[in-house]
Amino acid sequence: MSLVANTAPHLPYLRRFARALTGGQKSGDAYVVSVLEALVEAPESFNADNDPRVELFKAFCQYWNSVPVNLARTEYDPDELQGTARRLEAITPLARQAFLLMAVEDFSASEIAYVLGKSESEVAGLIDQAGREIAQQVATDVLIIEDEPLIAMDIETLVKSLGHRVTGLARTHAEAIEAVEAHRPGLVLADIQLADGSSGLEAVNEMLQSISVPVVFITAYPERLLTGERPEPAFLITKPFQPETVKAVISQALFFERRAGR
CATH class of the missing domain: 1.20.140.160 (PhyR, sigma-like (SL) domain)
Known part of the structure; x- marks a missing residue:
């Protein structure tokens, strides 16, 4: 050729x-x-x-x-x-x-x-x-929605290593909404399955009704988001994750100022 x-x-x-x-x-x-x-x-x-x-x-x-x-x-x-x-x-x-x-x-x-x-x-x-x-350039406040304490700590460390601030850690839908009401984040990192059986996806959907914020889903259940039946998230990381992947996607989400689909 x-x-x-x-x-x-x-x-x-x-x-x-x-x-x-x-x-x-x-x-x-x-x-x-x-x-x-x-x-x-x-x-x-x-x-x-x-x-x-x-x-x-x-x-x-x-x-x-x-x-x-x-x-x-x-x-x-x-x-x-x-x-x-x-x-x-x-x-x-x-x-x-x-x-x-x-x-x-x-x-x-x-x-x-x-x-x-x-x-x-x-x-x-x-x-x-x-x-x-x-x-x-775009250091921001980050809300982490994750019910596993060790994973939440790992994600918090990664976020801080990039120069961002973690202003909230939520384990349930209710805690996530309370955290947003207390301090509006510039980025949300969310799991889907939360501690009390509630849904991180539903929590994010509720947040996005009142604020516009980029969302990165970090989940062991990507099939629950990638159904093709509704708008899908722009940023999705599958567990277990590589630290470099999380850092890169966080930077990508903030740099291009894109909002995850609900």
Whole structure:
């Protein structure tokens, strides 16, 4: 299959990534064109035996990172940061790439490692770094709805490690509603099955009738949410979870300011 045929289906996604990475449509598209021209001149650099999507993004990141100014971090006053594009510019360049590849383009850790020429542990570190830098911009108060004390403690530790504040721990539907009434959170992390047999999903639905807040469900029962019969949550983590996954999804939920479907 030709280089054009291999890459064409993935170009819209590469343009999306390039625009987010560079902060503008014109600059992003210009880099995409330059990368394609470089591939045409040296087609042997494109591994046709590998996933063409992965190879295309690898070629782009290699080209973008070869320009020294692109790897220089720009310092911003947090009060001046407005909009997703501006917040992206404030994230260290390599961490920004890893975060976008994970959060926007849905690459796996191993694919991101290949694209960026890093190890998987280095990629985890970059995404963790992006999470901390995002928290510097959008640090918020977090309500944790979880009936297992040890799991709640683990989640609280993860949340605090990113720079956020845990202002409520609830084990039941009633406690969750009371916590929201006492202190409005900027993020909710919720289990589905709670201590007294009540539902974390119902608690979240009740909250969302009066406030708009991003919600991440962390549950051992994902099938109760992924039924296709009603709006499904944008952010869902299955137990047992990996700490890196929780950190990444928290950062993603806050960064893009998306609200979970009820």
